[in-house]
Amino acid sequence: MTWHATTDLIETYLDGRLDAARSGSLEQHLLACDDCRHALASASPSDELDALWADLIDSVDRPRHSLVEWLLHRFGVHAHVARLLAATPSLRVSWLAGLILTLAVAVVLSIAADDVGRTPVIFLVITPLLPLLGIAAAYGPALDPAFEISRATSYPSARLFLYRSMAVLVSSVGLSLAASTFVPLAGWDAALWLLPALAATATTVALSTWVAPLRAATISAVGWVTAVSASVIATRTDPGDALDRLVVFRPTGQVVALIVMVVATAVFVVRIDRFDAAQVYLSDPLDIGA
Amino acid sequence: MPDTNAPRLDPGAPPITRIEITGLAKRFGKTVALDGLSLTLEPGVTGLLGPNGAGKTTLLRILATVLAADAGEVRYGGQLAAGPEALHEIRSELGYAPQEPGFYPNFTVFQFIDYLAILKEMTDRRSRQDEVRRVISLVGLDEVAGRPIRKLSGGMRRRTALAQALLGNPTLVVLDEPTAGLDPEQRLRFRELLSKRSPDQIVLLSTHQTEDVTALCQQVIVVDHGRTLFNGAPADLASTGAGRVWISDHAEPTAQLSWIDGLGRHRHVGEPPPGAEITEPTLEDGYLLLVGRHPDAEADGGPNGKAA
Amino acid sequence: MDTGARRQATDADLLASVADGDRLALRELYERHAPWLVARLRHRCADPTVVHDSVQDTFMAVWKGASGYDGRGDVAAWIWGIGVRRLIGQLRKSPRPTVPLLDHHGDEALLLSAEEQVLISVEHGDLAGALNQLSPELRSVVQATVLDGLTTREASKLLGIPAGTVKTRMMRARIELRGSLA
Numbered sequence: 196m197t198w199h200a201t202t203d204l205i206e207t208y209l210d211g212r213l214d215a216a217r218s219g220s221l222e223q224h225l226l227a228c229d230d231c232r233h234a235l236a237s238a239s240p241s242d243e244l245d246a247l248w249a250d251l252i253d254s255v256d257r258p259r260h261s262l263v264e265w266l267l268h269r270f271g272v273h274a275h276v277a278r279l280l281a282a283t284p285s286l287r288v289s290w291l292a293g294l295i296l297t298l299a300v301a302v303v304l305s306i307a308a309d310d311v312g313r314t315p316v317i318f319l320v321i322t323p324l325l326p327l328l329g330i331a332a333a334y335g336p337a338l339d340p341a342f343e344i345s346r347a348t349s350y351p352s353a354r355l356f357l358y359r360s361m362a363v364l365v366s367s368v369g370l371s372l373a374a375s376t377f378v379p380l381a382g383w384d385a386a387l388w389l390l391p392a393l394a395a396t397a398t399t400v401a402l403s404t405w406v407a408p409l410r411a412a413t414i415s416a417v418g419w420v421t422a423v424s425a426s427v428i429a430t431r432t433d434p435g436d437a438l439d440r441l442v443v444f445r446p447t448g449q450v451v452a453l454i455v456m457v458v459a460t461a462v463f464v465v466r467i468d469r470f471d472a473a474q475v476y477l478s479d480p481l482d483i484g485a
Numbered sequence: 486m487p488d489t490n491a492p493r494l495d496p497g498a499p500p501i502t503r504i505e506i507t508g509l510a511k512r513f514g515k516t517v518a519l520d521g522l523s524l525t526l527e528p529g530v531t532g533l534l535g536p537n538g539a540g541k542t543t544l545l546r547i548l549a550t551v552l553a554a555d556a557g558e559v560r561y562g563g564q565l566a567a568g569p570e571a572l573h574e575i576r577s578e579l580g581y582a583p584q585e586p587g588f589y590p591n592f593t594v595f596q597f598i599d600y601l602a603i604l605k606e607m608t609d610r611r612s613r614q615d616e617v618r619r620v621i622s623l624v625g626l627d628e629v630a631g632r633p634i635r636k637l638s639g640g641m642r643r644r645t646a647l648a649q650a651l652l653g654n655p656t657l658v659v660l661d662e663p664t665a666g667l668d669p670e671q672r673l674r675f676r677e678l679l680s681k682r683s684p685d686q687i688v689l690l691s692t693h694q695t696e697d698v699t700a701l702c703q704q705v706i707v708v709d710h711g712r713t714l715f716n717g718a719p720a721d722l723a724s725t726g727a728g729r730v731w732i733s734d735h736a737e738p739t740a741q742l743s744w745i746d747g748l749g750r751h752r753h754v755g756e757p758p759p760g761a762e763i764t765e766p767t768l769e770d771g772y773l774l775l776v777g778r779h780p781d782a783e784a785d786g787g788p789n790g791k792a793a
Numbered sequence: 794m795d796t797g798a799r800r801q802a803t804d805a806d807l808l809a810s811v812a813d814g815d816r817l818a819l820r821e822l823y824e825r826h827a828p829w830l831v832a833r834l835r836h837r838c839a840d841p842t843v844v845h846d847s848v849q850d851t852f853m854a855v856w857k858g859a860s861g862y863d864g865r866g867d868v869a870a871w872i873w874g875i876g877v878r879r880l881i882g883q884l885r886k887s888p889r890p891t892v893p894l895l896d897h898h899g900d901e902a903l904l905l906s907a908e909e910q911v912l913i914s915v916e917h918g919d920l921a922g923a924l925n926q927l928s929p930e931l932r933s934v935v936q937a938t939v940l941d942g943l944t945t946r947e948a949s950k951l952l953g954i955p956a957g958t959v960k961t962r963m964m965r966a967r968i969e970l971r972g973s974l975a
Contacts, residue, residue: 209832218836225833226867227867239832257614279603343583
């Protein structure tokens with residue numbers, strides 16, 4: 196490279212006062228000559244370039260929004276809360292896919308039951324368990340690898356837990372409602388699981404002020420299954436439709452579920468300050484090392 | 486940890502001027518991890534030295550409010566970490582890097598640290614991301630900031646954990662084995678990083694390695710079997726070995742501990758026989774005299790079984 | 794790569810680092826190439842916001858697509874290819890194409906040394922003079938297709954004229970240049 200642009204030439208070019216031919220010539224040259232690029236850079240005003248860099252690095256560093264984050268944003272959730280929620284293990288696409296699969300299986304089973312003349316109660320029994328699974332996975336060391344590091348941060352843990360649980364509840368209930376439309380039950384009967392689901396969720400959330408969400412969810416799940424099983428066993432020789440026999444799905448049972456939901460919510464609100472202390476983290480000494 | 490323009494996490498929180506730990510006890514099932522441990526921490530870098538199973542990690546976890554003790558107190562500038570307001574204030578001035586940091590594997594370094602910055606309540610995106618970039622630079626991870634964490638080596642993951650602990654320039658910095666897995670150049674870098682801390686910062690780091698203490702710490706605490714065995718200046722720990730370290734050309738059955746030094750001679754600590762060639766004690770000698778075994782040895786069976 | 798090594802590295806090496814997620818390499822590439830890119834795009838579009846966005850998009854594309862550089866030709870030329878197409882994309886988004894070309898006929902105030910005059914004419918023969926004598930419309934077409942390497946379609950988007958007009962003007966420019974150089 197024997198020809199290089201002079202400072203004058205470069206400055207005239209930058210001012211826009213260089214004729215087209217010589218501009219074109221310089222521009223072609225710049226594609227191949229690092230020294231002249233450097234000279235042009237030195238002659239360029241730095242403010243604009245620095246501002247551009249600040250915008251650029253901001254975009255470069257801005258994490259890609261996951262689908263979940265985008266959806267949350269659309270629903271008016273603050274950007275940083277959406278980020279916190281999107282990191283929830285039970286809101287990940289893989290988890291939601293699993294949820295959909297489970298619902299699909301439950302629907303198929305109910306259709307099968309209906310085909311052989313039995314009432315498809317199985318769907319109504321499984322569905323309230325789904326948000327419980329989600330909540331258990333949403334907060335705690337079991338599925339959250341960064342749990343320990345997160346515990347030491349100042350973001351109120353009860354709030355984080357509540358946000359995540361509500362997000363899980365909404366997604367579970369939403370998907371379950373959609374699945375309900377395929378269940379061969381008349382009218383609102385297909386939604387008889389809703390109040391039990393809300394009651395079980397509220398119970399889990401309330402119990403989380405005493406024990407970790409995983410244990411709380413297990414207790415609620417066991418409670419629900421026990422209630423249904425007891426009901427089934429007690430009435431197995433009774434005549435009539437399963438929906439009529441099982442007290443959990445009769446109006447009385449539904450009202451009880453509603454009451455449980457309200458009471459449990461109140462309990463959580465009252466005990467919310469105890470949530471953090473209830474998250475006893477480790478119990479396994481082998482986990483500890485030195 | 487330069488204190489230039491870095492934002493304090495919560496400008497309203499009172500700075501933590503010292504940490505007082507009294508009678509801390511913790512057991513996991515039948516294993517006693519902490520057995521009435523007490524110590525004080527002042528601004529500066531304090532090294533927590535102890536063998537495997539001594540209770541260091543448990544202590545650090547309790548200090549970082551990640552774990553609750555069974556008994557005893559931790560006072561942060563006079564305040565207990567009880568109740569949500571106190572916890573919030575204390576955690577606002579706290580940075581913690583665990584020994585085995587867990588990550589969301591698909592997150593990049595930047596994303597992960599940014600996520601933690603959100604959890605540290607830095608809600609304004611621009612200033613938060615500036616701060617994230619600052620700590621990434623501090624630990625020298627600029628070149629891999631955009632890489633997913635699962636593609637990083639163990640040392641780089643540790644540095645990621647270290648970076649997030651430095652977000653917002655917290656007053657109390659708790660680091661569990663920060664130098665493990667670092668090569669000499671990275672250790673030097675870590676030393677430089679520590680030297681840039683602000684004078685009111687209280688840094689507690691645990692380590693196996695006495696050289697870290699000599700190079701980095703103004704204060705050293707030796708723990709074993711869940712108890713404090715020494716709390717003071719590194720030089721004082723070394724001088725506890727005065728007159729109790731000697732060299733010879735052969736094994737000495739009366740020595741408490743013996744090993745072959747770099748020059749091929751036998752070095753012993755314990756009660757020297759008459760006429761022994763006494764030598765200047767190092768910090769390691771003082772430590773070994775206290776602890777009675779080599780730091781990398783497995784925890785022996787103490788009276789309460791294997792210590793955690 | 795430390796700072797010294799980064800300064801010495803070739804553009805191709807820096808691109809390889811960028812493909813690996815190295816933000817410092819991106820910074821170095823930016824420092825080398827953003828200034829001329831901004832200037833060159835400003836010579837094609839007077840709106841500073843459009844140029845700003847185009848340059849930002851360009852380096853974002855470099856960040857994400859560094860592995861797309863096939864190693865042939867200068868990295869600068871590759872960056873220009875991205876940059877001018879981003880500019881075109883930006884102009885399409887504006888309701889009206891912004892003023893495409895700064896028209897200038899040469900500056901009386903700039904005195905070229907005799908040596909420079911000789912060198913430039915050696916590089917381009919009388920083409921420089923001939924080019925300068927073309928009307929702005931013809932000149933901009935020549936610049937877009939010949940110097941900037943755009944296709945007829947891209948040139949039409951950049952200049953805000955139909956593709957057919959680009960072709961006719963190119964033909965007329967060729968005739969005029971041949972006439973001037975003859």
